[in-house]
Amino acid sequence: MTPAIFVVAALVLSAAVVALLLRAAHRLPHAHPGERMLHDRPVPRVGGLAILAGALPAAVLDPPHLPGAGAAWLACLGAVAIVSLADDVRGVPAPVRLAVHGAAAAVAAWLAFGATAGALVAALAVAWSANLFNFMDGSDGLAGAMALAGFGAYAAVAAHAGAPWVACAAVAAATAPFLAANLPPAAIFMGDVGAVPLGFAAGAVGAAGVASGLWPAWFPLLAFLPFVADATVTLALRALAGERVWQAHRSHFYQRLNLAGFGHRGTLAAYAAAMLACALVAVACATRWPGHGWAALAAAALLHAIGFLAIDYHARSKARGTR
Numbered sequence: 001m002t003p004a005i006f007v008v009a010a011l012v013l014s015a016a017v018v019a020l021l022l023r024a025a026h027r028l029p030h031a032h033p034g035e036r037m038l039h040d041r042p043v044p045r046v047g048g049l050a051i052l053a054g055a056l057p058a059a060v061l062d063p064p065h066l067p068g069a070g071a072a073w074l075a076c077l078g079a080v081a082i083v084s085l086a087d088d089v090r091g092v093p094a095p096v097r098l099a100v101h102g103a104a105a106a107v108a109a110w111l112a113f114g115a116t117a118g119a120l121v122a123a124l125a126v127a128w129s130a131n132l133f134n135f136m137d138g139s140d141g142l143a144g145a146m147a148l149a150g151f152g153a154y155a156a157v158a159a160h161a162g163a164p165w166v167a168c169a170a171v172a173a174a175t176a177p178f179l180a181a182n183l184p185p186a187a188i189f190m191g192d193v194g195a196v197p198l199g200f201a202a203g204a205v206g207a208a209g210v211a212s213g214l215w216p217a218w219f220p221l222l223a224f225l226p227f228v229a230d231a232t233v234t235l236a237l238r239a240l241a242g243e244r245v246w247q248a249h250r251s252h253f254y255q256r257l258n259l260a261g262f263g264h265r266g267t268l269a270a271y272a273a274a275m276l277a278c279a280l281v282a283v284a285c286a287t288r289w290p291g292h293g294w295a296a297l298a299a300a301a302l303l304h305a306i307g308f309l310a311i312d313y314h315a316r317s318k319a320r321g322t323r
Contacts, residue, residue, distance in 0.1 A: 003062070003165070003166045003169070006057060006058040006061070006062055006166045006167075006169075006170050007058070007166065007169050007170055007173045008173075009054070009057055009058075009170075010054035010055055010057070010058060010169075010170035010171075010173040010174040011054065011173040011174065011176060011177065012054075013050075013053050013054040013057070013174070014050045014051060014053060014054030014055075014173070014174040014175075014176070014177040014178060015050075015054075015177035017049060017050035017053045017054070018047065018050045018177045018178055018180075018181050018188070021044070021046065021047060021049065021050060021188060022181060022187060022188060025044040025187075025188065026044075028044040028045065028046055028188075029044070029045055029046060029088050029089050029191075030042040030043060030044050030045065031043050031044075031045050031189050031191075034248060036138060036248035036249065036250065037138070038138055038139055038250070038255060038258050038259070038264070039186075043186055043187075043188065043189050044187075044188050044189065045088055045188070045189040045190070045191035045192075046085065046088050046089075046188075046189075046191040046193050046194075047178050047181065047182065047188040047189055047190050047191060047194060048084075048178070048190040048191050048192075048193040048194015048195060048197070048198070049085075049193055049194070050174065050177060050178050050194075051147070051171070051174045051175050051178055051190075051194050051198065052081060052174075052193070052194070052197060053174070054170065054173065054174025054177075055167070055170045055171045055174045057170070058166050058167045058169075058170035059074060059077075059167050059170070060074065062164060062166045062167060063164070063167055064158065064163070064164045064165070064167050064168065064205065064208075066112070066205065066208035066209060066211070066212050066214065070111075072107065072111060073108060073111060073204065073208075076103075076104035076105075076107050076108050076200075076204070077104070077197055077200060077201060077204075079100055079103075079104050080100060080101060080104050080130060080196055080197050080200045081193060081196075081197045083096070083097055083100045084097075084191075084192035084193045084195075084196040084197060085191075085192070085193040087192045088191040088192050088193050094246065101127050101130045101131065101196070101200070102123075102127050104126075104130075104200060105122075105123045105124075105126035105127035105130065105200070105203070105204075106119075106123045106127075108122075108123075108126055108200075108203075108204040108207070108208075109121075109122035109123035109126060109207060110123075111208075112204075112207050112208040112210075112211040112212075113207075113211050118211070122207040122210075122211070125203055125206075125207060126200060126203035126204050126207055127203075128203070128232075129199045129200065129202050129203025129204075129206070129224075129228075130196050130197075130199040130200040130203060131196070131199065131231075132199055132227055132228065132231035132232070133146070133147075133195040133196065133198050133199030133202065133227065134192060134195040134196050134199060135231045135234075135235075135252065136195075136227045136230060136231055136252065136254065137189070137190050137194075137195040138252065138254070138255060139254050139255065139258050139264055139267050139268065139271075140182055140183060140184040140185065140186040140264040140265075140268060141179060141182055141183050141184060141186070141264070141268040141272070142254060142267070142268060142271055143182075143190050143194070143195050143198070144175050144178055144179030144182050144190065145179060145268065145271070145272045145275055146224065146226065146227050146271075146275055147171065147172065147175040147198050147202075148172050148175045148176060148179060149223070149272075149275040149276055149278070149279040150202055150223045150224045150275075150279060151168045151169070151171040151172040151175070151201075151202070152168075152169070152172040152279060153219075153223040153279040153280075153282050153283050154168040154205060154206070154209070154220075154223065155168035155169035155172060156283045156287075157214070157215055157219065157282075157283055157286045157287060158209075158214065160286075160287045161214055161215075163214055168205065171198070171201065178190065178194070183268070184263070184264035184265045184268060185264070186264075202220070202224055203220075205220075206219070206220025206221075206223075206224075207220075215286050216286070216290065216293050218285075218293040218294050218296075218297045219282055219285075219286050219293065221297055222278055222281065222282040222285070222293070222296060222297045222300060223278060223279055223282040223283075224278075225274075225278045225297070225300055225301065225304065226271055226274045226275050226278060226304070229301065229304040229305075229308075230252055230253050230254055230304075230308075231252070233253070233305075233308060234251050234252045234253065237251070238251055253307075253308050253311045253312075254267055254271060256311055256312070256315040257270065257311050257314075257315070259315070260311070260314050260315040260318045261318060270307075274304070274307070277300075278300055281296050281300065282296075
């Protein structure tokens with residue numbers, strides 16, 4: 001089969017599943033307003049099933065030729081997806097979920113790096129990646145836009161290097177129909193079954209690409225920097241403030257931007273611009289100026305820090321004005 005067939009199949013399958021889910025929306029588990037929600041109404045979740053369905057044929061029949069990207073790697077991804085779906089439907093205790101994430105990340109890292117120090121670093125990175133997508137999936141369109149930009153960047157660099165790129169392109173293609181239904185006002189949410197496997201795949205493929213020499217370590221960080229930066233800085237600030245980092249909250253910069261008056265559309269516009277810029281710069285550096293990658297990552301991180309300070313200032317000013 002030609003690569004284009006897998007990509008088109010991903011798009012068509014995902015669109016079909018999105019349509020089925022929307023027709024059966026009243027039967028799906030719903031996300032209800034709460035401490036983390038930025039919505040004032042229940043919204044059906046598990047839209048991530050459409051992304052998994054669309055990307056699965058390419059992942060099975062034309063997987064990336066990376067260390068560990070075989071049956072064992074897919075089994076890890078499947079375990080993460082199953083526990084995430086169970087959490088969407090019935091709820092799964094956090095220790096159980098995190099244990100599955102950690103075990104899957106450890107196996108993926110070992111498959112890529114073997115019994116080396118790099119495997120430990122990779123395991124921590126993949127486990128964090130699996131969860132950061134979930135942390136950031138709280139405002140309409142954000143997670144879908146990040147998956148489209150990040151996996152699109154993976155596919156572009158793999159194709160330029162002459163490596164198999166179809167599976168990553170299929171993930172991006174399968175995300176597009178879901179994103180269309182998740183744009184503000186969202187008709188359906190990705191849910192854990194979409195966010196956690198996407199985060200796991202982003203981290204595992206990124207780490208495996210580093211292990212194989214397909215791309216430098218800065219590349220996956222830069223390609224997914226808007227999510228990595230927001231989630232990591234927020235967690236660090238909450239930990240330094242002595243807060244219970246595992247509890248639901250609205251401290252992420254995207255949440256504060258949303259609540260400060262930008263809403264879902266304004267927040268998506270700001271973050272999507274950052275996602276597109278980071279993905280394009282990551283691809284440009286990886287394919288044309290690889291020696292400038294770390295400098296580009298540092299510059300992008302600095303710009304994100306400035307953006308976070310601006311959001312903090314705006315949010316605090318907004319809060320003072322409403323007192």
